[in-house]
Every structure is written in C-alpha cells, then in structure tokens.
Amino acid sequence: MRYAFFTGCQTPARLPQYEHASRLVLGRLGVDLVDCREFTCCGYPLRNVDQKAFLLSAARNMAIAERDGRHILVLCQCGFGTFKEAQYQLKGDTSLKEEINRLLGQQGLSYEGRVEVTHILSVLYHAVGREALNKAVTIQISGLKVAAHYGCHALRPSRITGFDDPIAPSLFDELIRITGAESVGWSEKLNCCGAPLTGVNDPISSELTRNKIRSGIAAGAHCLCTACPYCQLQFDQVQRRLLSEGRLEKALPSILYPQLLGLCMGIRGEDLGLKQNYINIDPIRSFL
Known part of the structure; x- marks a missing residue:
C-alpha cells in the first residue's frame, strides 16, 4: 500500500503529533507514505469565498498525485471533504473541468479524475483491514x-x-x-x-x-x-x-x-x- 501523504496545513502547523503518530502507526502496518513538496492548501478555506479558487486548489493537488501515479491519503476531514467535493463538481461539469485544466496547464498539469482520495480511517478499516489491525x-x-x-x-x-x-x-x-x-x-x-x-x-x-x-x-x-x-x-x-x-x-x-x-x-x-x-x-x- 502506497499513498501520496497529504498532511494539509493545520496538522503540521498546529497539531504535529497527529502527523507523527500517523506515520508511526501506518509505517508499522505496512503503509508506505510518500511526501510531496508540491502539495499546497487543499482549498478548504476558500470554499465560501471563491468557488473557482477552491476547485483549482483541490484539482492542482490531485493533478500532482495523478501525474506521479499515486492515490492520496488525507489526515484532515475538511481536506478529505474538499477533495471529494471537487471531484464531484468536476466530474459533473465538463466545461468547468476544461476551465480548471486550462489554468492547470499553465503549470504543466492536468486533472483527469483518476486519483482516489481516502481518509486515514478508511485506509485503516478497508485497506489495512480489521484482521491485520487485530494482529497489530x-x-x-x-x-x-x-x-x-x-x-x-x-x-x-x-x-x-x-x-x-x-x-x-x-x-x-x-x-x-x-x-x-x-x-x-x-x-x-x-x-x-x-x-x-x-x-x-x-x-x-x-x-x-x-x-x-x-x-x-x-x-x-x-x-x-x-x-x-x-x-x-x-x-x-x-x-x-x-x-x-x-x-x-x-x-x-x-x-x-x-x-x-x-x-x-x-x-x-x-x-x-x-x-x-x-x-x-x-x-x-x-x-x-
């Protein structure tokens, strides 16, 4: 199991123990976390301010993960919800997706919708599994x-x-x-x-x-x-x-x-x- 590790903004800045504990536990359970220096804000703070900026921020991070051939593991539920909302909107609106991709193209990126975004609890429950957790x-x-x-x-x-x-x-x-x-x-x-x-x-x-x-x-x-x-x-x-x-x-x-x-x-x-x-x-x- 290998994921692009999206820590978000709040966790490293204000709750570093969440990241440290997650790395330790997931590492022992055989989950490989790949850090990506190109990741930025998921867009959550912009959701009620500028909808296009919100979607662009989320799509950019997902496009980076797609380019690298990895799915995303998220610690923050707000970040998780943001990515899922962006995926939903971009899947349902072709013209919106094209507009976002035109902007992403300026950075050599493109969002195609292939990336999976998963919260840490889902990874533990579904990917690692209860049997492995019980043994651990x-x-x-x-x-x-x-x-x-x-x-x-x-x-x-x-x-x-x-x-x-x-x-x-x-x-x-x-x-x-x-x-x-x-x-x-x-x-x-x-x-x-x-x-x-x-x-x-x-x-x-x-x-x-x-x-x-x-x-x-x-x-x-x-x-x-x-x-x-x-x-x-x-x-x-x-x-x-x-x-x-x-x-x-x-x-x-x-x-x-x-x-x-x-x-x-x-x-x-x-x-x-x-x-x-x-x-x-x-x-x-x-x-x-």
Missing part, C-alpha cells in the same frame, strides 16, 4: 469508554464522500473496539464540534463544543476520540480555554485515533506526541 494490537485497553467523534465533512454529503452511513455510521466505532475499548453511544455523536464557527461566531462555536463534551461525559465516556485536526483542536485547545474560564465543569480528554491505536500497538506515548495534547490524558493511559 498487542495491548488491549479494556474498560476504557470512548466517545467517537465522526466529524461532519467525512460523513456529509454522503452521496459525495462515500465514507459511511451518515445516519448510523459504524466504521470509527469498530476501529475503536479493535483497541479493546468500548465505543459509547451519546446524544451529540453526529453533531458539529464547533470548529467552523471559531473566529466567526465564538459564542455559538463554544456552545457547540460544550454540548459535545457534556454529552460525552453524561454517556460515561472517559475520553473523546477524533481523526481531524480541526475537531481535535476544538476539543483540546478550546476545551482548555473553556475550563480556564469556568464555562465547563469537568474535562473530557480528547485523543487522536492514531495515538490511541499506537498505544495499543506498544508504541511509547512520548513517540506518539501525547505530551503535546493540552488536556491531560493520563486518565486514558491508566487503562493500559
């Missing part, structure tokens, strides 16, 4: 109750992303259960983390985050689990601010799935970047 897990984290946060951009719109059932998803829950942990049911499971509104409408953003955290606690979860930099930043850094302001009664640590899986594969927490998480996750490690 050497430490069962029994007793840990986890609130799986699916995120919005992987699940919806489902006809475009094709990630999982948008109403009753199970992929992430099954990946969590492979570690020996329990994936709990919780009322806010499929709701937004609040990240898209951070810096736009902070009161509503914070309220969405608080609702998610309180729901997880009410369900008996010991932690949240994410696979998106925006969601993790919301549940980690923003949660820390809410706690410091007295706007949350209790902390609910959030761990990235590659960190959780890595611990159960016997990888040291220091190597997985656990100390870089803002909310103390010692309560999670106590179950090992």
Whole structure:
C-alpha cells in the first residue's frame, strides 16, 4: 500500500503529533507514505469565498498525485471533504473541468479524475483491514469508554464522500473496539464540534463544543476520540480555554485515533506526541 501523504496545513502547523503518530502507526502496518513538496492548501478555506479558487486548489493537488501515479491519503476531514467535493463538481461539469485544466496547464498539469482520495480511517478499516489491525494490537485497553467523534465533512454529503452511513455510521466505532475499548453511544455523536464557527461566531462555536463534551461525559465516556485536526483542536485547545474560564465543569480528554491505536500497538506515548495534547490524558493511559 502506497499513498501520496497529504498532511494539509493545520496538522503540521498546529497539531504535529497527529502527523507523527500517523506515520508511526501506518509505517508499522505496512503503509508506505510518500511526501510531496508540491502539495499546497487543499482549498478548504476558500470554499465560501471563491468557488473557482477552491476547485483549482483541490484539482492542482490531485493533478500532482495523478501525474506521479499515486492515490492520496488525507489526515484532515475538511481536506478529505474538499477533495471529494471537487471531484464531484468536476466530474459533473465538463466545461468547468476544461476551465480548471486550462489554468492547470499553465503549470504543466492536468486533472483527469483518476486519483482516489481516502481518509486515514478508511485506509485503516478497508485497506489495512480489521484482521491485520487485530494482529497489530498487542495491548488491549479494556474498560476504557470512548466517545467517537465522526466529524461532519467525512460523513456529509454522503452521496459525495462515500465514507459511511451518515445516519448510523459504524466504521470509527469498530476501529475503536479493535483497541479493546468500548465505543459509547451519546446524544451529540453526529453533531458539529464547533470548529467552523471559531473566529466567526465564538459564542455559538463554544456552545457547540460544550454540548459535545457534556454529552460525552453524561454517556460515561472517559475520553473523546477524533481523526481531524480541526475537531481535535476544538476539543483540546478550546476545551482548555473553556475550563480556564469556568464555562465547563469537568474535562473530557480528547485523543487522536492514531495515538490511541499506537498505544495499543506498544508504541511509547512520548513517540506518539501525547505530551503535546493540552488536556491531560493520563486518565486514558491508566487503562493500559
């Protein structure tokens, strides 16, 4: 298994432990990640500002992967959703695709639609497979109750992303259960983390985050689990601010799935970047 590794912008700049943990875990599972210095922003920040620039940014990255004969593995759900949306629009509008390709041609590139874009959770579940993951897990984290946060951009719109059932998803829950942990049911499971509104409408953003955290606690979860930099930043850094302001009664640590899986594969927490998480996750490690 070999993929062009698209880390995106947020992960290297603000959440490097997500990239490090992913590289360690995927490497041990036989997934070959190829770095591409030519990759740039996926276009996500432009989606509601300039639709053509949004599509051009996404298409450029996909054209580079096509030129190199590789499919793309994405860490960020926003990036994943962006690429899938761009593929959908360009496939359905020939004149738009031709216009984008005229612009790409100035850089010697062309987008043909051959590249596959896959999120890390899908690679683990479908490409690596549950059997291989079960063999790789050497430490069962029994007793840990986890609130799986699916995120919005992987699940919806489902006809475009094709990630999982948008109403009753199970992929992430099954990946969590492979570690020996329990994936709990919780009322806010499929709701937004609040990240898209951070810096736009902070009161509503914070309220969405608080609702998610309180729901997880009410369900008996010991932690949240994410696979998106925006969601993790919301549940980690923003949660820390809410706690410091007295706007949350209790902390609910959030761990990235590659960190959780890595611990159960016997990888040291220091190597997985656990100390870089803002909310103390010692309560999670106590179950090992």
